[in-house]
Amino acid sequence: MSALTIPAARRTLNNAPIIDAANGKTPTRTPVWFMRQAGRSLPEYKKVREGISMLDSCFMPELLAEITLQPVRRHDVDAAILFSDIVVPLRAAGVGVEIVAGRGPVLDAPVRSREDVLNLPVLEGNVPEVEQGIGIILDELSDSQALIGFAGAPFTLASYLVEGGPSKNHEKTKAMMHGDPETWHALMARLVPTIVNSLKSQIDAGIDAVQLFDSWAGFLTERDYTEFVLPYSTEILEEVGKYQLPRIHFGVGTGELLGAMSKAGSEVMGVDWRVPLDKAAERIAAVSGPKVLQGNLDPALLFAGRAPLTKEIERIKAEAQTAIDAGHATGHIFNLGHGVLPNTVAEDITEAVSIIHS
Numbered sequence: 162m163s164a165l166t167i168p169a170a171r172r173t174l175n176n177a178p179i180i181d182a183a184n185g186k187t188p189t190r191t192p193v194w195f196m197r198q199a200g201r202s203l204p205e206y207k208k209v210r211e212g213i214s215m216l217d218s219c220f221m222p223e224l225l226a227e228i229t230l231q232p233v234r235r236h237d238v239d240a241a242i243l244f245s246d247i248v249v250p251l252r253a254a255g256v257g258v259e260i261v262a263g264r265g266p267v268l269d270a271p272v273r274s275r276e277d278v279l280n281l282p283v284l285e286g287n288v289p290e291v292e293q294g295i296g297i298i299l300d301e302l303s304d305s306q307a308l309i310g311f312a313g314a315p316f317t318l319a320s321y322l323v324e325g326g327p328s329k330n331h332e333k334t335k336a337m338m339h340g341d342p343e344t345w346h347a348l349m350a351r352l353v354p355t356i357v358n359s360l361k362s363q364i365d366a367g368i369d370a371v372q373l374f375d376s377w378a379g380f381l382t383e384r385d386y387t388e389f390v391l392p393y394s395t396e397i398l399e400e401v402g403k404y405q406l407p408r409i410h411f412g413v414g415t416g417e418l419l420g421a422m423s424k425a426g427s428e429v430m431g432v433d434w435r436v437p438l439d440k441a442a443e444r445i446a447a448v449s450g451p452k453v454l455q456g457n458l459d460p461a462l463l464f465a466g467r468a469p470l471t472k473e474i475e476r477i478k479a480e481a482q483t484a485i486d487a488g489h490a491t492g493h494i495f496n497l498g499h500g501v502l503p504n505t506v507a508e509d510i511t512e513a514v515s516i517i518h519s
């Protein structure tokens with residue numbers, strides 16, 4: 162343990178499969194959770210969210226705890242993912258942002274100039290409503306079920322800020338990156354403390370692992386990722402590393418970036434569904450040595466029926482084993498290769514979890 166290490170006052174987990182796998186130990190069963198398991202597809206979610214806006218619900222401790230726990234009660238997954246959003250730390254800092262149903266985060270005013278960047282609010286402290294919600298969640302989870310906290314990575318957050326909302330091609334973001342690199346670097350540097358403070362707040366409240374979502378990093382070339390993004394994601398993961406909890410790093414369509422992203426310093430690399438796990442592991446191990454893999458069932462397969470689903474799950478488990486046997490990976494956490502799709506039937510998620518566990 163280095164002098165910098167600050168072990169947080171976390172609860173003690175007992176053979177939690179996800180944490181064991183993340184630490185390179187053999188879990189009691191194949192651990193599984195699904196990105197976007199909370200919210201969206203569950204009828205009990207739609208019921209409790211009625212009449213409450215998405216972002217308001219993220220600041221209501223009892224409600225965010227209830228929504229976080231719903232999929233754990235229903236599906237027997239090995240972890241809860243905190244019900245929140247990547248823009249919650251921005252809203253908590255005072256940025257004008259809403260989540261528009263069917264679209265995603267939309268900003269009152271985009272961040273385009275040097276002045277906009279200097280005026281962007283920074284989250285200085287904790288987020289008390291989220292911390293209270295985490296307390297309620299931990300009271301209900303068993304000591305083998307982990308609670309995963311998360312944040313959006315600076316590139317993905319910057320994309321929403323610069324574009325002013327969801328973007329197909331991220332053209333304004335890339336224009337700033339290449340046309341005004343000083344402003345770009347200033348924006349990235351300004352986002353780091355907001356993200357770090359949001360994660361520290363979740364860690365203080367007792368989360369068991371963190372995931373850094375760089376959802377849109379796959380739109381970048383490896384060269385641009387390395388120059389314009391990697392230093393900032395590295396800084397965030399380094400700060401979080403002082404607390405000694407497993408760190409997961411994930412982005413969509415990042416097959417070409419796995420090596421570069423692995424340098425940011427997580428224990429676990431989330432793998433998008435487009436890349437076979439054994440190939441992904443080779444790319445990661447070649448740059449950073451073997452890490453734990455997370456992934457990577459295509460979320461569309463949850464619509465395919467039991468036989469094809471079982472076949473795909475077996476293929477993915479076999480590819481993870483191949484990677485481990487080759488010394489290219491040190492473990493596997495089962496997940497989707499991106500989030501649960503909105504129309505997914507809840508019972509099909511439960512069935513997938515039971516196939517993965519068997």
Ligand code: CP3
Nearest residue numbers: 196197198199200201244245246247262263264265374376
């Ligand atoms: O189940 C979970 O994954 C936990 C909660 C969670 C949400 N957002 C809740 C949410 C998590 C981890 C996120 C992260 C998030 N938010 C990401 C990164 C992960 C990813 O999916 O790539 C991104 C890019 C966002 C931004 C965002 N928020 C988008 C693109 C959307 C979808 C808009 C839509 O309606 O299609 C949201 C809204 C959102 N975040 C919903 C939920 C449950 C849906 C809102 C609703 O139910 O009204």
